[in-house]
Each structure stands twice: as structure tokens, then as C-alpha cells.
Amino acid sequence: MTMNRRMLLGAVPLVGLLPQRRSAAQSADGTIRLGALTDMSGTYRDVEGPTGTACVQQAVAEIMAETPGLKVEIVTADHQNRPDVASAIVREWFDRGGVDALVQVGNTAVALAANTVAREKDKVHLNTGALSSVLTGAQCSPNLVHGPLDTWSMGHATATAVTKAGGDTWFFVTADYAFGHALQEDASTFVRAAGGKVLGAVRHPFPGTTDFASFLLQAQSSRAKVIALAHSGGDLINCMKQTQEFGITRRGTKVAGLGTLITDVVAMGLPLAQGLLMTESFYWDLNDRTRAFYNRVKGRFERPTILPNSLHAGAYAATLHYLKTVRAMGVAEARVSGQRTVAAMKGTPTDDDAYGAGTIRADGQMIAPVHLFQVKTPAESRGAGDLLKLVETVAAEQAFRPLADGGCPMIRA
Structure with missing residues (x-):
């Protein structure tokens, strides 16, 4: 196994390269x-x-x-x-x-x-x-x-807002590993708490899925008002492209990118990502x-x-x-x-x-604090970095799972 072991330079002064082995x-x-x-x-x-x-x-x-x-x-x-x-x-x-x-x-x-x-x-x-x-x-x-x-804070802000706005039936397309599972589980809790229903879910392999057609067809057949994408990075980008190819949003179905970050928006571009609700705790222009x-x-x-x-x-x-x-x-x-x-x-x-x-x-x-953003339309954007508009801010005390509810053994002790 080869490891990339190098000093990061720039403004950090050089203090000597690490030897391969150090006692x-x-x-x-x-x-x-x-x-x-x-x-x-x-x-x-x-x-x-x-x-x-x-x-x-x-x-x-x-x-x-x-x-x-x-x-x-x-x-x-x-x-x-x-x-x-x-x-x-x-x-x-x-x-x-x-x-x-x-x-x-x-x-x-x-x-x-x-x-x-x-x-x-x-x-x-x-x-x-x-x-x-x-x-x-x-x-x-x-x-x-x-x-x-974390997945709790992301699911809390996005799922609650979308459900209360009328998106009260959900279907999840989920990456089949710990992050995707946690994102789906946490968001489902908030959908139900806001009065919505989860109609179903399908899991796709991670990493490396490029064809989401069968998963999106299952989501469409459920007739859910919201298709929730419980993944991020390349999976999210590829899946979003295929939702556009299938015309899913043109038929009135909402797509919620639960794991969406601004890096995903940059990769997709505003024409594809516009209108998405997403949760971040940081935005460069906040x-x-x-x-x-x-x-x-x-x-x-x-x-x-x-x-x-x-x-x-x-x-x-x-x-x-x-x-x-x-x-x-x-x-x-x-x-x-x-x-x-x-x-x-x-x-x-x-x-x-x-x-x-x-x-x-x-x-x-x-x-x-955690912030709910909506991706701007191309017409709303003033330039290359102007991508998000603030919808609401969840105060730090309410943004994360209550301490007593997480099941952390240190807290129980």
C-alpha cells in the first residue's frame, strides 16, 4: 500500500519532512x-x-x-x-x-x-x-x-420545510452505506413529524453507480410528491442529471437533495440545480x-x-x-x-x-447554526459564486439532535 505523505507548503513554514518511520x-x-x-x-x-x-x-x-x-x-x-x-x-x-x-x-x-x-x-x-x-x-x-x-441537522431543516410546504409524500433513493442509511432514517423521522408519509425507498450500490434509471422509475411509480436523494457527490450529480432527462420535475414532482452541498451545485450548474432546497452550516457569502x-x-x-x-x-x-x-x-x-x-x-x-x-x-x-438555502435560478445569480439564497436559519440549540436522544454511551453514563 502506497501512502501519500507530504508536507503541505504555502504559508506554513517548512519544518522538515517526516521520515518514513518514526519511533x-x-x-x-x-x-x-x-x-x-x-x-x-x-x-x-x-x-x-x-x-x-x-x-x-x-x-x-x-x-x-x-x-x-x-x-x-x-x-x-x-x-x-x-x-x-x-x-x-x-x-x-x-x-x-x-x-x-x-x-x-x-x-x-x-x-x-x-x-x-x-x-x-x-x-x-x-x-x-x-x-x-x-x-x-x-x-x-x-x-x-x-x-x-450531520445527517440529523440536514434532514431536520430540509425535510421539515418541504413537508410543511405541501410535499407530504416521500420516496427515497439512497446510497447503500452508512451515510445514506442515516440520512434516510433521520429525514424520514422529520417527514412523519411534520405530518407526511414515506411511501418507500430503494438503495443503490456505493460507490460507482452511474445508471439510476431503475431506481428513479421505482420512485416515479410510487407517485410520491417528493423524491428524496439520500446521497451526495458524484452519485447526487449523476442522479440529478437523470431526473432531468426523465422529465421528473416537469411532471410536478419535487426533488429534495438531502445530502446536497455547494460543491454539488457548482458541479451541476444552476440550470440543473435551480430550486433545490439544501442545508449547509457554512456559505462563503453569508x-x-x-x-x-x-x-x-x-x-x-x-x-x-x-x-x-x-x-x-x-x-x-x-x-x-x-x-x-x-x-x-x-x-x-x-x-x-x-x-x-x-x-x-x-x-x-x-x-x-x-x-x-x-x-x-x-x-x-x-x-x-444551520441554514436552509434554495439554489438560485440563472436569472437570480449575480455571478459565478452567487448560487444560494437564505430561506431560514435554525439556531444552534435547535439545529442538532437533542443530546439525550442520540444513544451515546457517554451521555447515558
Whole structure:
């Protein structure tokens, strides 16, 4: 197995390349090492991938500029959307690479695999790349920080609004893995709570489905008013293209992209995506602070047309808060125990330009307001980056699943 291990440069000062193998004794050199584990080549490359890593790099650059004595390195690897590959990389990083904290770590199956290793090795797991609410539910961990967006918050905002607006019968087209299952389950709860009905669902293989015809025909035959797409990235884009080819929306059926992020809207283009309701916790043009963050980080992106989504901005926010905590604790103390460091993160309010002021709950969920957006029509857009209009904002306290309802063992205890 070949891993992509390289320093991320730019504004981050060069502090030396990692050797291929590093003993625990050698790692005690005062340098904090972050392992950015992400999809560099698959379905979620644009959704999370290199853009998220660029946001991690931005957070490192900012904290090192503020604290010249703090040394931080970043190593990266492609998990290939395979939990076994992710586990092997994470063990290598923790056992011989001197890595102190994981960041990004999507998709959900990969996140769950990494979560197990991080807890076993008592390291920090900053999960900003997977969306399943199970990470702060049954699979919560004292080593984990998650968010600030999940399937519960996405389903809550989108499903509730669409159902109350008259879309009271639903059919789900769902990616057959943990993220899709959680998105469907969470959204179904809110459809029913708003007085709607779920008429059925069909699951498609993940990853790599390109032909959604049979799944969409099943959805159409149900006569549901809303076809809910419980997937994201390439799956979402391909499925949306085929809904247009079949003329589904022209017949009055609504399509709800439950896992839609702004990166998907950019890939689809406004003519295809216009009118979609979607939920994000971050939008680059939301306020002065989000615009300031975007203007600082955009020079690190692979292409000038990239717009960061909630996962990318979350990678920045989580990394920045972690490094602030390390600075306050001291590097040596922070490296003693990942659980202890995460506890300190929970005990300190968060504040950054991507999300503003916030907190981390006892279950590890980063809490911030969540926004329901509608994709603009081409006529409404003022330019290439002007894609979304704000429909409503759900306050941070109401945006996420109640703490007592998630089934997190730490909360029960």
C-alpha cells in the first residue's frame, strides 16, 4: 500500500519532512502532527478531499503565525473510500508516524474504522468529513469531535420545510452505506413529524453507480410528491442529471437533495440545480466573517472556481480550535492523552471566521447554526459564486439532535 505523505507548503513554514518511520521516542520533539485522511481520487474528492486539506493548511498557517514557537506538520493520505485502507493508514501514522490527531476522515464507513483506532491509541479524531449522526450517537467516542453538520441537522431543516410546504409524500433513493442509511432514517423521522408519509425507498450500490434509471422509475411509480436523494457527490450529480432527462420535475414532482452541498451545485450548474432546497452550516457569502475566511483561503485551492462547503470549512474550524487548545495546554501535555485534549476542547468555546462563536457538546458534536438555502435560478445569480439564497436559519440549540436522544454511551453514563 502506497501512502501519500507530504508536507503541505504555502504559508506554513517548512519544518522538515517526516521520515518514513518514526519511533514514539523520536516523535517527542515538540512538533504537533496532523494526519489529513481524505478522498483524493474517488466519489468524494470534490466534496471533501484536497479542498478540505487546504482549509486545514490555512488553520495551521494562522495559528503558527500567531504562535511562532509552535511547530505543526501535516501529512496526507488517500483512504480510497475503503475502511481497511483507512485503518492501516491510521495505525501506521499513530504507531510509527508520530501523528497526534486525525482530521477530515470521510466517508462514514472510513470514519467509523478510524474512530476505533483513534480510541484504541488514545489519539484525537477531528471528524469533519463524514456526516452520519451515528458518530455522536451509538458510535460516539471521548476521542472524537464531529461536525459542524450531520445527517440529523440536514434532514431536520430540509425535510421539515418541504413537508410543511405541501410535499407530504416521500420516496427515497439512497446510497447503500452508512451515510445514506442515516440520512434516510433521520429525514424520514422529520417527514412523519411534520405530518407526511414515506411511501418507500430503494438503495443503490456505493460507490460507482452511474445508471439510476431503475431506481428513479421505482420512485416515479410510487407517485410520491417528493423524491428524496439520500446521497451526495458524484452519485447526487449523476442522479440529478437523470431526473432531468426523465422529465421528473416537469411532471410536478419535487426533488429534495438531502445530502446536497455547494460543491454539488457548482458541479451541476444552476440550470440543473435551480430550486433545490439544501442545508449547509457554512456559505462563503453569508456574512463579513465568512467572506473574510474565504478570501484568505481561496488562494490555496486547486482551481479559482472552487467554493468551500461545510465540510471544508469544518476542517478549518476544528483544526484551529484543536491547535488553540494545544497551545493553551502545552504541546507535551496535549500529547499525553487524546481524551484529555478533547475534553479540554469541549470545555472551551469555539470561535472562528467560518462559523463564529460556538461550542462542542459532551457527545463531541460541534454546535453552530444551520441554514436552509434554495439554489438560485440563472436569472437570480449575480455571478459565478452567487448560487444560494437564505430561506431560514435554525439556531444552534435547535439545529442538532437533542443530546439525550442520540444513544451515546457517554451521555447515558
